[in-house]
Amino acid sequence: MKLLTGNDLPTGDVIWWTGDGWSRHIEDAADVGVAGESILQAEEGARRVNVPYLIEATATADGPRPAHIKDRIRALGPTMRPDLTLKPADPSAGSWVI
Template sequence: MRILTGNDLKSGDVLWWTGNGWSRHVEDAADVGDAGERLAREEEAARRVNVPYVIDAAATPDGPRPAHIKDRIRALGPTVRADLTLKPADPNAGDWVI
């Protein structure tokens, strides 16, 4: 599985391509297959995301799991304090999609 990630231009938040837009939750990420590099170029040219790139991930029952530790950390949020991590059940975080 290959997924597309990047950062929001305004906030710097980590974003994941859902197949039709961007989400802050890796669980929403869609498999981009061989189209990932093309999508990354298109999204960056349209100025919807900063420095998008394709990563390898494993499909799990809970959604994609990035293969590399760097991207797993990006998916989960800050590692300093557990209360700062992004929680999918948080009603204030779930609806933010561009």
């Protein structure tokens, strides 16, 4: 599974491509598959996202899980201060352990 991520231009927040827009929540992320590069170029060209890039992820029952620790930290927040982690849109949604 491939995900498209980047940073929101006005806020700097980490954002994830949903298939028709962007979300701050990784559980909303859509698998971009082979279309990822063209979506990336279109969104960057339209200046809707800063420094977009594709990542590998695994589909789980709780939603996408980035393959690399760097992207898991980007998705969920700091590892040392759990009080600062980004909470899921649905608090009852699965495990949010990095």
